[in-house]
Amino acid sequence: MKFLVLLFSDQNEFQGQKLFPSAGGQLKSAFDRSKEWAAALDVDGLQKEVAVIEGKGWTSGQLLENIVQAAKKAAADFVVFAHSSFAFLDLPLAKKLIQDHIDFKAEYTFADGYPSGFAPEIIDAGAAAIMLELCKGPLAAQAQKPVTKESVFDIIKGDVNSFEIETEIASEDYRLLRLDFVCDQKIKALSAQRLAQKLAEDGKLSLLELDKNKVGEENVLAICQAAKEDLQVLKTVPAFYNVQIEGRVFAKEAFSPYQEKEGRMPYEKFETLVKKIKGFSDKAVVSLSLFGEAALHPDFDKFVLCVLDAGLEAFVEIDGGYLPGFLQSEQYSRLKSAASGDRKGKIYFVALLDAATQKTFEVFHQGQLQMAADAIKVLASDFSEVYPQFVRVNQNEEELEAFYRFWSDKASPSGGKIIVQKYDHFCGRLADKKPADLAPLVREPCWHLRRDMDILLDGSVPLCRDLFDMEILGNALDEDLSEIWKKKNSILAEHIDKEYKGPCGNCDEYYTFNF
Numbered sequence: 185m186k187f188l189v190l191l192f193s194d195q196n197e198f199q200g201q202k203l204f205p206s207a208g209g210q211l212k213s214a215f216d217r218s219k220e221w222a223a224a225l226d227v228d229g230l231q232k233e234v235a236v237i238e239g240k241g242w243t244s245g246q247l248l249e250n251i252v253q254a255a256k257k258a259a260a261d262f263v264v265f266a267h268s269s270f271a272f273l274d275l276p277l278a279k280k281l282i283q284d285h286i287d288f289k290a291e292y293t294f295a296d297g298y299p300s301g302f303a304p305e306i307i308d309a310g311a312a313a314i315m316l317e318l319c320k321g322p323l324a325a326q327a328q329k330p331v332t333k334e335s336v337f338d339i340i341k342g343d344v345n346s347f348e349i350e351t352e353i354a355s356e357d358y359r360l361l362r363l364d365f366v367c368d369q370k371i372k373a374l375s376a377q378r379l380a381q382k383l384a385e386d387g388k389l390s391l392l393e394l395d396k397n398k399v400g401e402e403n404v405l406a407i408c409q410a411a412k413e414d415l416q417v418l419k420t421v422p423a424f425y426n427v428q429i430e431g432r433v434f435a436k437e438a439f440s441p442y443q444e445k446e447g448r449m450p451y452e453k454f455e456t457l458v459k460k461i462k463g464f465s466d467k468a469v470v471s472l473s474l475f476g477e478a479a480l481h482p483d484f485d486k487f488v489l490c491v492l493d494a495g496l497e498a499f500v501e502i503d504g505g506y507l508p509g510f511l512q513s514e515q516y517s518r519l520k521s522a523a524s525g526d527r528k529g530k531i532y533f534v535a536l537l538d539a540a541t542q543k544t545f546e547v548f549h550q551g552q553l554q555m556a557a558d559a560i561k562v563l564a565s566d567f568s569e570v571y572p573q574f575v576r577v578n579q580n581e582e583e584l585e586a587f588y589r590f591w592s593d594k595a596s597p598s599g600g601k602i603i604v605q606k607y608d609h610f611c612g613r614l615a616d617k618k619p620a621d622l623a624p625l626v627r628e629p630c631w632h633l634r635r636d637m638d639i640l641l642d643g644s645v646p647l648c649r650d651l652f653d654m655e656i657l658g659n660a661l662d663e664d665l666s667e668i669w670k671k672k673n674s675i676l677a678e679h680i681d682k683e684y685k686g687p688c689g690n691c692d693e694y695y696t697f698n699f
Contacts, residue, residue: 186231187282188260189222189304190251191268194331195240198367199269203377205384207393214271214367214376217392221273224394225264227282233258236268244335245319245327251336252316255309263312266304267333269367271376272407276398277303281352290350292340297354299411301365301376302404305336311347315339333366355401358408360628361418362697370466374420382414383407415677418629421465422637422669424499424698426649428474429454430481431641434503435536436548439575441613442475442652449641451483453661455490457639462494464665469532469699473501474638474649479510485519492529499699501573504537505551507559520566532569534603535560539574540583540590547579561597573603581619606696610650611687623692629679630694633672637665647672651687 193199193215202211212220222234235258237250255263262285266273277295281303285293291311295303315336319327323342329335340347365376383389391407411417431445461468470491472478479502481487491498502510510516523531537556539545545553557572564570574580574587584604594600607618630648638649643661645668646652658668678685679694688694 185229185286186233186258186260187227187262187264188255188258189225189232189234189264189266190254191218191222191234191236191266192247192250192331193236193238193268194242194368195238196269196368198369198373201367201373203367203373204271204380204392205389207389214373215268218266218268218270218273220394221275221278222266224275225278227279230282233260239331242331243327244329244331244339245316245324247331247335248312248316248319248327248339251307252309252312255307255312260309262309263307264304265307265336267366267368270301270304271365271367271380272299272301272392272404273304274302274404275394277352277401277404280401281306284350284352288350289348291347292336293350293352294337295352295354297357297359298404299358299361299363299365299408300333301367302407303352307336314346318343333368354405356405356408358412360624360695361412362631363408363411363417371420371423375417378414378416378420379407379411382410382417386410413680415673415680418680419634419673419676422461422468422665423465423635424469424471424637425461425465426471426474426636426638426698427454427457428476428640429472429484429487430476430478432476432480434477434480434506434550436546436550439577439607439614440475441610444476445641447641448476448481451486451490453643454487457643457660458490458494458496460660460665462496464669467496469497469499471499471501471698473499473534474640475652476641477503477506479506479513479515482515485515485522488519488531489522492523492531495529497530497532497699499532499534501534501536503549504535504545504553504556504559504572505549507535507563508551508555511559511562523567530569531567532571533563533567534571534573535563537572537574537587538577539580540586544580544583557597564598564601569601570598571601571603572598573605575605575607576619577607577617578619579617608650608693608696612690613650621692622695624695627682627684627694629676630688630691631697632693633676633679636698637669647675648693650691650693654687 199215200213204212281293285306291308293306364372367373429449431447433444488498538548542553572591591602609616632648639660643659645657647655657671
């Protein structure tokens with residue numbers, strides 16, 4: 185029996201950066217480490233071959249086609265597949281996956297519960313060929329999506345009952361921490377770099393060595409434990425910038441203590457802000473909807489296009505009652521025309537509905553629910569990422585099932601896309617209208633302190649969205665973003681130590697996640 189260790193490189197700039205210390209004293213890149221891992225991965229009684237494939241801008245279908253071709257060329261029975269940007273590929277874990285794959289005659293084997301970047305996927309050569317045929321038929325839409333680290337699994341999911349699948353489950357589930365050590369973006373590469381540095385500082389650099397005599401998952405768990413205790417591993421640069429560009433609102437009942445005000449952010453200042461965001465985070469999602477109805481801004485389309493032109497992704501919430509009128513505006517016509525060109529960044533549109541009937545819709549919004557649904561259909565025909573949203577509160581809980589059944593259907597105006605959102609009482613500043621408590625049993629450090637930066641009309645940066653008018657850290661228009669970002673560290677350090685002081689003690693947003 186023969187297996188092929190196949191590394192895929194999307195040629196991103198971060199996988200080649202020399203970030204990781206080694207026992208020999210030299211710095212290595214994620215690509216270096218993944219190639220060394222591939223060379224060291226041996227299984228008694230099995231033949232092995234190693235190959236690297238490179239493809240910038242590939243689709244998932246192109247990736248799978250090259251996996252099939254590589255397996256055929258090597259005459260391999262199965263492929264051990266990983267990305268060359270995986271920083272911490274582990275030998276014992278990979279060997280366990282291979283052994284399970286053989287023992288249980290699996291067609292696809294993967295690890296679950298571990299952070300990204302530790303484990304490969306095992307793909308039977310014959311199953312890969314079948315998957316490729318599915319990509320030419322029922323899974324054609326999935327095959328056209330850009331390559332991600334989940335591409336192979338996402339294709340498998342499209343016809344999951346047709347394959348024999350085995351899973352190696354971690355003894356401790358690290359998914360809630362969303363640790364990701366895949367060096368394909370700045371935010372992840374910095375996290376991986378810091379983790380390696382911490383291990384070196386703690387005298388545990390041996391955990392990163394490719395020792396063929398190591399057994400079990402203790403190695404991985406020790407690395408994960410070090411990661412979850414280090415502030416600089418958990419928090420690198422913001423992934424989500426929540427910006428307010430308009431002071432006016434449209435909704436009847438806003439789910440926040442924000443009070444409508446006159447004023448808006450000038451486009452010129454926003455343009456400068458976006459340049460600073462790009463320089464600090466490199467990749468991020470920029471929301472225009474911290475507070476206020478962003479689409480009321482006369483330069484709304486320019487704001488969205490500014491984000492896209494910087495190589496970032498845009499996020500916009502629009503009140504369902506205002507959406508029909510917005511689609512008739514000159515702003516929308518300009519945005520639709522400009523965004524359909526060569527701009528590659530995504531625009532996420534979230535339409536706030538919060539109801540399944542007109543009577544309940546009128547509690548929260550102006551206008552007609554049916555007109556809003558019709559407008560969502562038009563919007564979804566022009567843009568790919570359109571989501572009707574339902575915030576769960578006591579007043580509308582009885583309509584949740586009807587809302588979900590209608591909008592989650594592929595035949596719905598949104599094509600099955602939907603968001604069901606929990607209610608935020610803003611650290612107890614609003615009445616608690618939650619119909620259910622969704623908080624996890626074990627509290628982890630706040631996601632918003634780790635990943636979000638909120639920016640008000642005048643550039644003020646609060647500690648978090650819930651404390652928008654209470655605790656200002658600086659001004660994003662006038663000050664260095666990195667210096668403002670550091671000011672969250674002391675509060676996050678308390679969270680890591682399981683201390684939740686002041687408003688944080690009464691917050692239940694810590695487990696919610698934006699991007």
